Amino acid sequence: MTLTAILFATLALVGITMVATRVIGRNAGWLAAAVLAGLAYAVGLRIPEILEDSGSGSKTVTETNPWIPSLDISLGLRLDGLSALFLIIVLGVGALVMAYSARYMSERNVHPHTGYFAWMLLFAFAMTGLVLANDLVLLFIFWELTTLCSFFLINRSGDKASAPAVRTLLVTGMGGLALLFAVVMIVVRTGTTVVSEALSHSVWSEDAGFTAGIAVLVALAAMTKSAQFPFHMWLPDAMVAPTPVSAYLHAAAMVKAGIYLMMLFSPALGGTVVWQSILITTGLITALLGAIFAMRNFDLKEIMAYSTVSQLGLIVALIGVGTPTALATAALYTLAHALFKSSLFMVVGIVDRQAGTRDIRLLHGLWRLMPVTFVTTLLAGLSMAGVFPLLGFVSKEYLLGQMLTAGEAAWVGIALTAVAVFASSTTFAYTGRILFGAFSSYRGTNRDPDPENTQRQRKDIREAKPLFVGSAFLPALIGLILGPAIAFLHPIMGAAGSAASGQAYAASFKFFGGFTIEFALSLTIIGLGVLAISQRRRLDTFFEGRILNFTAIDVVEGIRLGLLSLGAKVGNPTRTDSPTQHLATPWFIVGLVAIAAVITIPSFSTPVLGGPWTDWLWLGLLVATVLPAVITKSRLVALILVGSAGFVVALWFFALGAIDVGVTQLLVELLTVVALVLILRRLPSVFHPVAKNRQVFTAAIAIGVGVLATAVTLVFTGGRDISAVGQYFLDEAYKDTGGTNVVNTILVDYRALDTFGELTVIAVAGIVLIGILRSRQMLSSRGADVSGFGNSSLARTADNTLPIRVIARWAAPVIILLSFHLFMRGHYEAGGGFIAALVGATGIALAYLGASEDRSAPVRWPYRGLLASGVIVAVLSGVWGYQVGSFLKPVRFDIALPWGGEYGFTSAMVFDLGVYLAVLAIIIAVINELGGVRPSENQPASQAGPVLVADRYAHFIDKAEAPSDVASESEKGGSL
């Protein structure tokens, strides 16, 4: 299988398993397990390709798929000894955990399983991508994906899980940021995103400062992921997740991602003082701390969690030592840990399921009741403790050997070894604690056990079914076999060591190395461990007292809450219901930017002060309309004045040679006024009063903005000539598009994608409009006071609208023809989709205004469908263009006309038709929706809330029982 196929097979498995859970429930786990195991086997088949013939060193298999070529980012994948080892762990343990889940998950409550399997398998996909990535950006993306997967996996396991999930996300997310910094710096500095090229770049040896900086960042990222001190807390915290999740996170996925990252960067960073000191120090501190914490806990799962923290500390310290043998030992230790830890976690889950509790103070005598589980725990536990002849023994021997020879001065090695020995002895001790606590009659010290767990405890404890316990037994058994059969692992470990150290290396782990210092140390560890186990009662009492009066969780929680309150303080000024404050702030900022621009721009064009005398006329008209509009208290007057100002602006456009723009402005202004008139009748006739001092204050801001706007216009737009691109359009538009209306060709040919975006905005606005009015009741109409007109025709709407109806009768066909004409000629003369639709819409507005009452408003076109069809037509014309080159590229051909001659057709016309439909649709929507043609608007506004609830309710009742008026009415409204 190609690497790409393996990667995407894991992704496809997510979907397949999700579907499978719907059909076969939890048994979908078997399917996932089989596929993952098959993939692990496929990876195994490719291992010979990466081994050097001589038996030392490592070759690399690479594959590159283009992804974002413009940024030089590719979907580059790579398989070397290191990634092959991790990939097999990820897929193999994944298969075991999936098989285990098929029995661990509840049989009856099937619903949540889909999400569980989806996130777990997505996690497997993320890990596969991470270890295969040969592109730094890709590496980072998969790194973050593992963070997200772990967050969702933890978060979805109950109410108590939210806080631990957020803490996990915060801690690992911070590490992700560090990795992002590192990736960006590396890419900038080495000029490549390819991992293998970047890591073998000469900059690492030349620039010590850069290397040290990256070392800190990468170490930070890896330490958060691998739960190293002081970021260790998230791992035990995340214990709220179901046991299979923990098993996967601890044995193969999340924490191993950090280990992989450190080993991946070892060729570049290994050997630098910063890297070594960070990793060795934090690694050993974590190893000690985790082991001691494991001694203090009574929950089997928490003991396991701290055990993971501790074991990973040892691996991190090994990576810090950095010799090829140390790195190969780290790889071996990672494999051993994956085997025994996955087994141990699964055992915890089995005990939890069968006995109803994980508390070692409640569990006792299980070795008799659950013998297979006991043997599994024994095998895995002894491997963890490093007891002959298990795989853990070999890895621990070599760990001690590497610690002994680390550092140049002898005392460094001795000190490191002493710490490692002490941590390992504690490991031995807590392994005994697990075994004795859960399986023998030992009950720990006489503290009261948690009463909640006592109730859950089951009386009839039986051995688990073979399929259930089998998936836990298998890795423990492999650990037993691989100890004596260590030579089988030499090729892959050698390749991993070569890849991680960047130099040829052949692994030669000995199963039993004779009576060396390491062996003596192993005996010491066992001796100390046995001593600790025999004194377990005293030790338990000793550890009961708190060492510190706060935990790491308290610290993280404190930081989190502190950040939240800081954020609240910063954000408080913006948290106001008054739009004025939100709207005022940008003007200050825009003002500052404008002032800064005027000051800092070194030279600007000379302002054009002259111009035709008519320009002053337009300005005069604007003053005459805008100033009263600002001052007036009447809404209607303000609207009329602002509308008039819009017409003057249209005149400005005409004067400046923008014919299409002017026409559009004119029509839009018209329709804006119509739309606003429709809502004005639902509002009071005068504006809300505003205090004098506020008026003065806002007027000051406004005048400031006005002065700046004038200055900026003068300074930046002055005497400049036509832009180069504008000149290009003038010269080439006809040749390129066959159109003579340059503005229209820009809209539908050159920059059609922009217009398409705009079209979408219109459609979205229409949807928003309809959505708001479907969910909220409009204010009721206040009605005009027509009593003053007595019995004259002015007081009767039917008579009142007669003139408009008469006009509409003959105007409508003219308007439709005009609209069609403008549409057809748009490419050549003033016109086009916008203008044509707006003209057509004025016809509709006319018809609406002429209607004698709201409900008889005659336009009942399906505007929602029209809105959608506008976008669809535009997309189709775009796809048509895609056939001949690119999206929205116009297709042109001539159609022979029956009466001779040809019509030059272009698919830009089809696109323009889409524009036409959408614009027309939103105006019909506005008139129908805001105009209140919908029937339900006559209900009083004060009942809006109850009506809505009833409305939703009625929808359900409607199906079962008699139809409700409200529901059916809203149905009618919907089908207008």
Place this chain on the structure above:
Amino acid sequence: MSLALSIGLLAAAGVFLVLQRGMIRIILGFVLLTHAVNLLIIAAGGVGRRDAPFIGGDTSMAADPLPQAFVLTAIVIAFAITVVLATLAVVGKGDDDTEADSSLELSDPEDSASEKSGDLK
């Protein structure tokens, strides 16, 4: 010069209306602001050449077509936003008031902030 003054006038009036009370004035202010910005974009294309940009005749004095295309798009989008704002003006309680309390002052940021954070707890 007069175009720059027109833009300044429209911008000032727009900002003033936007900062008043009530949704309708905010909408009207928004409309005036779009006028100001649209004119500014056209002005950025130069005000010396004033012939319509049609091909066929002499284009030596034709205006820059690119800002015109931008503005044409901008006008229609502004209309779409205006109608959405207009819809929001008539779905509130009572009328289109945009200020919660009856006080006519600029509401004190400290007060409203503490109210809001109270809600969040």
